[in-house]
Amino acid sequence: TSRVGVLALQGDFREHLAVLRGLAADAVPVRRPEELEAVEGLVIPGGESSVMDKLSRAFGLADPLKAAIASGMPVYGTCAGLIMLADRIVDGIAGQQSLGGLDVAVRRNAFGSQVDSFETDLDIPAVGQEPMHAVFIRAPIVEEVGEAATVLARVPDGRVVAVEQGNLLGTSFHPEITGDTRFHEYFLRRVRAA
Numbered sequence: 001t002s003r004v005g006v007l008a009l010q011g012d013f014r015e016h017l018a019v020l021r022g023l024a025a026d027a028v029p030v031r032r033p034e035e036l037e038a039v040e041g042l043v044i045p046g047g048e049s050s051v052m053d054k055l056s057r058a059f060g061l062a063d064p065l066k067a068a069i070a071s072g073m074p075v076y077g078t079c080a081g082l083i084m085l086a087d088r089i090v091d092g093i094a095g096q097q098s099l100g101g102l103d104v105a106v107r108r109n110a111f112g113s114q115v116d117s118f119e120t121d122l123d124i125p126a127v128g129q130e131p132m133h134a135v136f137i138r139a140p141i142v143e144e145v146g147e148a149a150t151v152l153a154r155v156p157d158g159r160v161v162a163v164e165q166g167n168l169l170g171t172s173f174h175p176e177i178t179g180d181t182r183f184h185e186y187f188l189r190r191v192r193a194a
């Protein structure tokens with residue numbers, strides 16, 4: 001089995017650990033550079049990207065994370081984790097940085113106050129035929145998809161909510177809380193292949 005990490009500075013890392021362990025992965029929390037060095041893939045959870053950004057820099061993890069991304073380590077970001085992986089944040093708080101890697105621009109809290117949180121079914125051919133029930137919680141939208149990135153899913157009005165690029169995978173929604181493990185399985189297959 002592959003050892004995979006979940007960035008555990010902030011956010012819903014426990015849910016990701018539980019899903020990955022349920023899939024028989026050796027999943028461990030990552031809070032320190034030494035812990036990052038010991039894993040073959042990483043999930044960046046949902047939470048608050050501006051806080052995750054500050055903590056990752058304060059704990060000396062931001063540069064090791066960027067290096068891991070550049071080295072080709074498979075990384076999957078959900079919601080705030082997707083924001084962390086985006087090359088461009090359209091409306092971050094002052095000074096907010098991302099790790100980058102995905103050639104996309106994301107807008108935080110993009111679904112507005114009326115529909116802060118909502119659920120819908122998505123067609124995601126990359127992970128299977130059956131539609132995936134997706135939960136969005138103050139979710140970002142991928143506003144621009146650069147040439148290097150591929151769209152995996154859109155909400156019914158056409159806005160992009162899942163992308164991949166090389167070793168990186170990002171979703172605006174939270175498969176870690178719905179019981180549908182297909183995205184985590186997709187990620188684990190990439191880890192095994194890497």
Ligand code: GLN
Nearest residue numbers: 046047048049079080138
């Ligand atoms: N709104 C959060 C952010 O900007 C993301 C929300 C989430 O991860 N559920 O980081």
